[in-house]
Amino acid sequence: MTMPSTPRPGGRSARIQAAVHQAVRELQKEQERAELTVPAIANRADVTPSTIYRRWGDLAQLLADVAIEQLQPDQPPADTGSLQGDLRAWLIEYFEEMSSAPGRAMLRDVLGTPGHANAGKCDGFLRQQIEAINERALARQEVPIDPEKVIQIVVAPLLYRILFANDTPTTQAVEALFERLTMPTKT
Template sequence: MVTLTSGKSGPRPGGRSARVQAAVHAAVNELQRESGRAALTVPMVAARAGVTPSTIYRRWGDLADLLADVAVERMRPDMEPPDTGSLAGDLQAWSEQYLDEMSSDVGRAMVRDVLAGTGQMDGQPVPCRCFEFTAAQIDVILARARQRGEPGLPTVDALMDGIVAPVIYRLLFAPAPPDLAWLRDRLHDGVAGRR
């Protein structure tokens, strides 16, 4: 399991450290469901998790970094993208699911939490972990297309720039989230462009 740190030496892997992380993450998720994100405080989370507030401050630094850590863990894919038999089909199925998840209230809150975190995970800024998760999913899709012998494939970067980046930008700054018609236009441009 990945652990967020604020520049301090990281906790021991496994054992008590893993149990504390799991308890704190569970407490954050439960309290968010019960009271909403705005009501969360470090003492509330600590009390629910059965740890002291100093444990949370020592490990995560502050509430923003804790929420970023929880959000990154929730954003971690738990399965491979669907295999429809073609690059176009795989990208459409994956990106529609991605848009649906990220445009939900929970998805947008997770993106905001990740962006608010100032800590590091595995020596990288927190948002870089989300980038890696998404790029890895696209890489799986492209690897399948290569195995099928599909010609003129786009790169991971071209699809990240042509599909994922505009989705996230519009989710954060547009008055309404993008819809499926908009996404399908982006997909057509991303696949047809074959950059």
């Protein structure tokens, strides 16, 4: 079951989505994950459990939906004055977030659901942020960087460490991989 990704603002559907998402975020802070149930979420959001099942299918899909909303960037990466500076600062911040307990839980929620839609959105958010950095670089007459290289050389190895090696990459670890990126030279 899929839900419309952008319910009409102000409509009943949008109000239900907002109330249910808020209930999940509140309950996630208050209790252990194993205690998070659809009836408890429904009760907090003041909807019926069947409303949640009808709209999201199951708890896993609902949690993935909330995680995706939280992973969606709400602003472009900080402007430090150069492509290299922007990229370094954004990568350090991104991996601080992803290796935190809430970041790990979001990744788990996104990767634990069948189908590709949720994980694909994470990939899209990353590329969107790199593109924003590239657009600013172009405006500064800098040569943009290939987003695929950033993902292959820096992002993928760090996500592997977080996901498979339970590692919390330090700033130094992020910078060590960042140094492997050959920065485009000015034309």
